[in-house]
Amino acid sequence: MESYTMIGFSVFLGAIFVGGAILISKMLAFRSPAGQRKVQPYECSEDPIGGARIRFKVAFYIFALLFLLFDIESLFLFPCMKIFKAVVTQQAGNISLSVLFTELFVFVFILFFGLVYAWRKGVLTWE
Amino acid sequence: MNPLQTNTLYPVQNSIGDMVREIFPASAVYINGFITIISLLMLVSLLPVFLIWLERKVAAHFQARLGPMRVGYHGLLQSTADGLKLIFKEILKPEGADTFVFFLAPILPATATFLVMTILPFDHHMQVADPAGGVIYVIGISGLSILGILLAGWASNNKYSLLGAMRSGAQMISFEISLALIMLLIVMVTGTASLREIVLSQQGTILDWWIFKLPVLGSIAFIMYMISSTAELNRAPFDISEAESELTGGFATEYSGISFAMFFFAEFVNMFVSAGIATTLFFGGFLAPQIGIGFLDSVLDFLPGFFWFFLKTFLIIFLYMWFRWTFPRLRVDQLMYLEWKMLLPANILLLMVGGVFLALGWIL
Numbered sequence: 001m002e003s004y005t006m007i008g009f010s011v012f013l014g015a016i017f018v019g020g021a022i023l024i025s026k027m028l029a030f031r032s033p034a035g036q037r038k039v040q041p042y043e044c045s046e047d048p049i050g051g052a053r054i055r056f057k058v059a060f061y062i063f064a065l066l067f068l069l070f071d072i073e074s075l076f077l078f079p080c081m082k083i084f085k086a087v088v089t090q091q092a093g094n095i096s097l098s099v100l101f102t103e104l105f106v107f108v109f110i111l112f113f114g115l116v117y118a119w120r121k122g123v124l125t126w127e
Numbered sequence: 128m129n130p131l132q133t134n135t136l137y138p139v140q141n142s143i144g145d146m147v148r149e150i151f152p153a154s155a156v157y158i159n160g161f162i163t164i165i166s167l168l169m170l171v172s173l174l175p176v177f178l179i180w181l182e183r184k185v186a187a188h189f190q191a192r193l194g195p196m197r198v199g200y201h202g203l204l205q206s207t208a209d210g211l212k213l214i215f216k217e218i219l220k221p222e223g224a225d226t227f228v229f230f231l232a233p234i235l236p237a238t239a240t241f242l243v244m245t246i247l248p249f250d251h252h253m254q255v256a257d258p259a260g261g262v263i264y265v266i267g268i269s270g271l272s273i274l275g276i277l278l279a280g281w282a283s284n285n286k287y288s289l290l291g292a293m294r295s296g297a298q299m300i301s302f303e304i305s306l307a308l309i310m311l312l313i314v315m316v317t318g319t320a321s322l323r324e325i326v327l328s329q330q331g332t333i334l335d336w337w338i339f340k341l342p343v344l345g346s347i348a349f350i351m352y353m354i355s356s357t358a359e360l361n362r363a364p365f366d367i368s369e370a371e372s373e374l375t376g377g378f379a380t381e382y383s384g385i386s387f388a389m390f391f392f393a394e395f396v397n398m399f400v401s402a403g404i405a406t407t408l409f410f411g412g413f414l415a416p417q418i419g420i421g422f423l424d425s426v427l428d429f430l431p432g433f434f435w436f437f438l439k440t441f442l443i444i445f446l447y448m449w450f451r452w453t454f455p456r457l458r459v460d461q462l463m464y465l466e467w468k469m470l471l472p473a474n475i476l477l478l479m480v481g482g483v484f485l486a487l488g489w490i491l
Contacts, residue, residue, distance in 0.1 A: 006160045006256035007245060007264075013164050014241040017172075018234050018389065025214045025385035032217060039222040041285045042380055052223070052284045060297050063463070067300040070471070071266075074307040077478075078263055078320070081311050085318030088485055097486060104482060112475055115467075124467045126460035 062123050073111050080104055144252075163255045164245070171241050175395035179206040182395075182448055189452040216384035221284050224381065228282035233386040235275030236393035240400055242268045247403045248323040250413045250432035261322040262314050265404060266307045269359075272393060273299045276378050279390070283381040291377030294459060295361055301466040302358040302365075308474040309352045312344070312481050313337060313408045316490055322404075326412035332419045338409040341490055344481055349409045351470060351477070356401040357450055358462070360394070364454035365462060402443035403436070410439045 032038070041048050080100065086092035087100050118124055143162065148155040180195065180203060187194025195202025220229055243265055245255040258264050273296055280292020314320050316337065317328045329336050338345040358365040379390050406412055413432030417424040457465070484490050 002156060003246075003256035003258040005156075006164070007242070007258065009157075009160055010164050010167075010242055010245045010255060011238070013168065014238045015234065017168050017241070018237045021214075022218075022230070022234070022385050022389065026218060029215055029217045029384060038219065041221040041223065041283070043286065048286075052286050052289055053281070054286060054289065056290065056293055060293050063297050063301060066467070067304060070304045071300075071307065074266070074304065074311055075263070077308075077311055078260075078314070081315040082318065082320055084315045084482065084485060088488070101482065101486060105479070108475055108479065112472070115471065119468065124463065126463040 059123070059126060066118060066123075069114065070111070073107075076107070077104075080107075160255065163253075167244060167255055168241070171244060171396055174399055175392045176206045176210060178395040178398065178444070179209070179391075181444070185445065185448040186452065189449075210388060213388040214385055218384040218386055219381070221381045223284040225282040225284075228278050229381075230386070232275050232279035232282055233382065233389035233393075235278065236272035237389045237396075239268050239271035239275070240393050240396040242271075243400045244396065244403075246322055247400065248326055248407060248412055249436050251323075253413075253433055254323060257321055257323050260320050261325075262310045262320040265322075266303070266310065269397075269400075270303065272397065273303075275393075276390075279382065280378040283378070285381050287376070288378050288380045291380065294367055295378060298361065298365065298367065298459075298462060299359055301463065302355045302470075305351060305355040305466065305470045305474045306359055308471075308478060309348050309355065310404075310408065312348055312478055315478070315481055316341060316485060322407050322412075326407055326414060329411040329414060332417045333411075336409060336411040336414075341481070342484070344477060344484065345409065348477060349405070351474065352405055352409070353446065353450075354465075355470065356405065357447060358466070360398055360401060360447070362398070362447060363451040364456050366456060367459050367462060398444060398447060399440065402440045402447065405443050406436060406439040410443075412436055412439075 041052060043049075080103070083092050083095070084100070084104075087095050087097050144155075144159050147158050147162070151158055183205070184194045184202070195205035198204040198208050220226065246258060246261050246264060248254045248257070276299070277292050277296045280288045280290075280296075283289070313325060317325050319325060319328065329340070333339065336345075338349050341348070379387055382390060413436045415424070415427040415430065415432075415435050417427055481490075
């Protein structure tokens with residue numbers, strides 16, 4: 001519990017440190033008079049054409065979904081991995097190693113099947 | 128050698144910590160915590176200065192030139208001067224940018240990297256916090272820096288920024304998976320997720336470090352960790368998000384002054400953090416590299432733990448810099464191929480094989 005208190009402090013102090021550095025710099029920084037050219041978004045010195053919030057490849061979205069899937073997988077695998085050694089050395093009480101191993105295998109197999117499905121669907125190929 | 132204790136009441140145990148505990152027994156925990164966090168902040172603000180100098184020097188010597196030589200001894204103060212210059216530069220905000228998000232974005236990655244550093248075990252008693260789920264904490268917090276980059280790209284109102292941020296986001300989230308799975312392998316074989324206990328599980332000689340202790344798997348896992356973390360750091364050969372020739376400056380195109388410095392800062396501290404975690408997981412963290420000969424071991428043990436931690440970490444950082452000048456840049460499709468079709472299946476296989484090895488009792 002003490003560790004999490006310290007992490008809370010660090011969040012606070014770290015944010016103050018970084019935000020403070022930016023604030024101090026804002027106060028110290030040199031300012032030049034504003035003008036049309038100065039605030040223009042950088043587009044290699046041309047006048048920007050259209051807005052910048054353009055549509056982009058849908059593949060980014062699909063990869064984000066896949067990431068979500070596998071990141072949650074690693075999170076769900078975590079408790080299983082944490083007790084694995086204790087189960088092998090029989091310090092975890094009444095959990096049978098074969099049950100744990102079967103469960104792990106089935107879980108990972110389903111996810112692996114998902115990956116194979118995505119692969120066969122062709123979404124993993126970047127064009 | 129006496130095995131080190133796994134449980135201690137206070138993370139800080141040195142003369143300053145003892146003194147504080149004597150003078151203010153009731154609030155010693157908080158004062159000590161405050162002191163450690165402040166000293167870590169000092170380290171964090173000095174590290175990028177040194178790392179940028181090192182990066183430039185290493186790059187220069189790889190190309191048979193000298194690099195920065197003018198400011199200070201062998202250019203040691205060059206990056207300090209650059210940093211000072213950036214502080215006095217104006218922060219420009221492009222037309223149509225989302226003001227709040229634009230200024231929030233550089234704070235996120237810088238704070239997140241600092242937060243990961245709080246749980247790095249620099250020495251046996253030199254660690255700000257040691258949560259029981261340290262590995263999960265590392266995975267979770269390093270996700271925040273991706274958020275900062277995506278926000279920066281979206282808020283800048285610039286096409287290059289947006290495309291650079293999307294590319295770099297896709298790349299970082301992809302490689303984050305294999306990074307997490309490799310860390311899970313170590314969690315599986317150690318049976319603990321606290322970084323300090325992972326280090327303490329590697330006590331003994333060099334052969335007890337996880338890179339050697341896991342038969343074959345250890346070195347494979349380390350190589351995969353290096354590949355994934357280089358990609359996670361957006362460093363060459365995986366630096367498509369900042370490919371100058373295609374995207375000008377990537378997500379940081381519109382940033383100037385201290386906001387830009389914060390992204391840079393986060394990048395270099397992140398490099399240190401990745402190398403530090405590699406040290407912790409595979410190279411025995413703060414433990415001295417003992418070789419089993421009594422006399423030599425006592426000499427090595429005489430040096431403090433943080434010396435060994437920094438030595439190993441900087442060796443791995445040198446490896447990252449070496450990669451940059453050795454491998455050509457990958458295309459974006461090659462990058463996705465590498466992660467989703469090679470590293471991820473290999474990772475799952477590694478995890479399963481590790482489980483089988485452990486169940487058979489080959490690793491204990």
